[in-house]
Amino acid sequence: xxxxxxxxxxxxxxxxxxxxxxxxxxxxxxxxxxxxxxxxxxxxxxxxxxxxxxxxxxxxxxxxxxxxxxxxxxxxxxxxxxxxxxxxxxxxxxxxxxxxxxxxxxxxxxxxxxxxxxxxxxxxxxxxxxxxxxxxxxxxxxxxx
Numbered sequence: 001x002x003x004x005x006x007x008x009x010x011x012x013x014x015x016x017x018x019x020x021x022x023x024x025x026x027x028x029x030x031x032x033x034x035x036x037x038x039x040x041x042x043x044x045x046x047x048x049x050x051x052x053x054x055x056x057x058x059x060x061x062x063x064x065x066x067x068x069x070x071x072x073x074x075x076x077x078x079x080x081x082x083x084x085x086x087x088x089x090x091x092x093x094x095x096x097x098x099x100x101x102x103x104x105x106x107x108x109x110x111x112x113x114x115x116x117x118x119x120x121x122x123x124x125x126x127x128x129x130x131x132x133x134x135x136x137x138x139x140x141x142x143x144x145x
Contacts, residue, residue, distance in 0.1 A: 001053040004046060005134025007100065007126050008057065008074045013039060014126030016134045017050045022141065025134035027127035040080045044090060053093055055081065058100030058133040098137040103129045 003022055007014035013031040018024065028050075031042050047055065057078055060070045078095055085093055107128035 002050050003054040003056055003134060003138065004043075004050060004052040005056045005098070005130045005137065006043065006058060007103065007129040007133055008077050009033075009126060010070075010073070012126045013043065014128070014130035015043070015046055016127065016130035017046070017052065018134060018138055022138055025131045025138060027124070027131045030124070030127045036077060036080050037084075040077065040084050043081060044084055044088070047090065047093060055093060055095045056098050056134050056137045057095060058103060058129070059097040060100050063101060096137070098133050100129070100133050103132045103136075106132050 001022075002020055003018040003025075005016040005018075005025060011033050013033065014027070015029045015031060016025045016027045019026070028046070031039060033039050043055075046052075057074065060068065060074055062068045062071075082095060085091060107125050110128060110132075111125065
């Protein structure tokens with residue numbers, strides 16, 4: 001089954017999914033935030049659409065490894081997701097954390113190296129950060145081969 005990766009921010013949520021074998025991550029969209037309940041519902045729509053069994057959420061710790069204000073907001077979003085899954089028929093889905101320190105910086109570098117214009121980078125950076133979060137998690141999993 002596929003995995004879905006999320007880069008949850010204040011204004012947008014970057015979304016990436018794995019291939020069916022769980023080897024590579026691809027960016028699929030950036031969700032514009034409108035409210036925590038609706039945002040969680042949109043994420044779960046993608047979980048259903050891509051038949052995912054795991055949600056990999058970026059955990060935005062400070063560089064020192066401490067929680068920040070943003071960390072608490074992302075934890076609240078995870079709680080909302082888990083509550084919505086319990087109230088629907090999505091109880092078997094696992095939600096895991098992936099340290100996302102510096103993923104936005106990495107995403108920016110990737111986009112600059114790909115010669116993506118500054119204006120275009122703004123629209124795809126969260127999706128690219130979600131790819132990095134998911135790919136990092138996938139690379140840490142034991143190989144089934």
